[in-house]
Amino acid sequence: MRSPAARNPVFAYHEVMPESDYAYCVTSSVFAxxxxxxxxxxxxxxxxxQAQITFDDGEVSQLQNAAPILAEHGIAATYFVTPGLIGTAAKFLDWERLRGLQAAGHSIQSHGWSHKFLTFCDDSELAHExxxxxxVLEEKxxxxVEEISIPGGRWDKRVLAACARAGYxxxxxSEPWIAGEMHSVKVIGRFMVRRTTSVAELTRMVQQDPQALWKLKMRAQLKxxxxxxxxxxxxxxxWCRLTGYDEFEAARQELTPEVRSK
Ligand SMILES: [Zn+2]
Structure with a gap:
């Protein structure tokens, strides 16, 4: 089920900004x-x-700052977005921009409906998310859409089984050492790139260095x-306080309960 070096590396990015203090934001120059x-x-x-590049959360910076760099290198990425949040804040990519990314060769896939943590959902909320x-992604x-990235990295057997039932x-x-079939879906581990990720660390991940993967696994066990x-x-x-994640979480919390639960 889990073999450290049996697959291509997959990288997960969030915001790509000229500057930021957010733990999961990398600057445009570092991204390049x-x-x-x-x-x-x-x-x-x-x-x-071949490494695979993915983005979570469907933020405008991933188009404005990251897409031109991807184009320079001829890289087609996967953008995981939350349709329920589109139009709720200026920072989220709208449908027109998503169509533009798609036309440029990128894949637009699911990050849940509203970024609700799936392990926190009851069965009907989970099915809805x-x-x-x-x-909605397929319709628009x-x-x-056969791929999903798990919001907040929260998953378990129940979530995987629900993903399979929902057609994924x-x-x-978010565990880069994981690769395998579980509960009728293929589970693909990604390395979460942070503001503090060094070039050496990134290199070890591209090379799928077993020792580096083992260290990450130990850190996750501690967590x-x-x-x-x-x-x-x-x-x-x-974690929100330590990483500066409040803003995004706040955007979700500000939604009316009806929108949030759609
Ligand atoms: Zn997310």
Whole structure:
């Protein structure tokens, strides 16, 4: 089920801005360096395979600042978006822009309906988050949606089984050492690129260095122990404060309950 070096590396980006303090934002110049490095490593080694670039949250910076750099390198990326948040804040890519990305060769896939953490949902909310997102994306963009990236990285067996029932074939998670078939879906681990990710760290991920993956796995186990002690709700609130994530979470919280639960 889980084999560290049996697949191509997948990278998850969030915001790409000229400058930012958000833990999951990389600057445009760093993003350009990363794409250059990833392309160079892929070219120089037949064994590293082709890295896949993904974006979560459907933010405008991913079009304005990242897409031109992707075009320079001829990289087609996957954008995971939340249809329920489109039009609720200026920072989210609208349908026209998403169609533009699609026309440029990128794939637009699901990040849930409203970014609700799927493990926090009851069964009907869970089905709605998964199905509404896929159906609206397919209807608005006219392309099939078979992939989802898990909001907030919260998943378990129940979530995977619900993803399969909702018609997804591939589920992207935040644990880069994971690759395999579980509960009738292919689960694909991604490396979450942060503001502090070094070129050396990125290189090790492109090379799928088993030791680096093992270290990340140990760190995740520690996180799980903390979550087990304090509960996931409190852990998430602390995490928001530490990473500067409040703004995005606030955008979701500001939605009326009707929109939020759609
Ligand atoms: Zn997200």
């Amino acid at each position: 360096e990363h794409m250059q490095l990833i392309c160079a490593l892929a070219k120089n080694s037949g064994t590293h395979g 998964l199905t509404a997102s896929r159906e 963009l006219g392309a099939s 074939k591939r589920v992207y998670v 799980r122990s903390i979550v087990g002690l304090v509960g996931d709700g409190l852990y998430h609130r602390l």
